[in-house]
Amino acid sequence: MSTSTDTFALQLDGITKHFGGIVAIKHFDLQIKPGEIVALVGDNGAGKSTLVKIISGMYQPTAGEIRLNGAPTNFRDPSDARTKGVEVVYQDLALVDLQPVYMNMFLGRELRKKPFGTLDRREMAAQTQALVDELDVRIPSAKAPLSDLSGGQRQGIAIARATNWASSLVLMDEPTAALGVAETARVEQIIMRLRERGAGVLIVSHNMEQVFRVADRVTVLRRGTQVATKRIDEVTHNELIAMITGLTS
């Protein structure tokens, strides 16, 4: 029987996407182990968003296979992908300002008390507090309204929520694009803690320093073609830039 140590959280085989005559992704392969952080990099128009949309169920691939925890799968739509264990941290966060942190954590998956189905606020707050403590997301309280939180704290909550529900993969698209330096550093610490939670992590980033700080491996797309996948300690900054741009210095 296979175990989590020999089964990939995510496996992409030959993923291809055409938009009419445009080939946005050409035969893309990737395996992500549980607890591994892989960065997806590439210049504008390289195909990163298209790939993220395929893995999150928004687009169907033209060809290729997706496996989650070893099982071949396909996604009808984003909610199907979520049900199957892929959670996405979106740039616009998708959080609700007027609700407390714990309600945001359980959005659409609220815990309810028997027999009348009223919200089990106490249990949701307790589970949220335990999770934010574990990931070291520093917020005043799980019961605080989301509107009390800074941008970095909100992003921490969005990441905590994703990792709480992801049985296979957490996908992040530019998770620190809107944050300042100190908040970016905090959010990167939270991302690195996801290794211990066991889901695979795929992070799209334009920030090369960030890629070197958080990722175990990096995969490079250039105009829809996968140029290389490298361990982060096997590549230099200049080599990575050369792979992204196609220019050698």
Ligand SMILES: Nc1ncnc2c1ncn2[C@@H]1O[C@H](COP(=O)(O)OP(=O)(O)OP(=O)(O)O)[C@@H](O)[C@H]1O
């Ligand atoms: N819905 C679509 N219809 C037609 N072409 C598309 C569509 N989505 C993306 N493309 C094309 O596919 C290619 C890859 O685009 P994509 O947005 O995936 O790149 P990207 O790497 O995410 O770029 P950026 O960093 O600018 O967001 C581009 O040539 C783009 O014009």
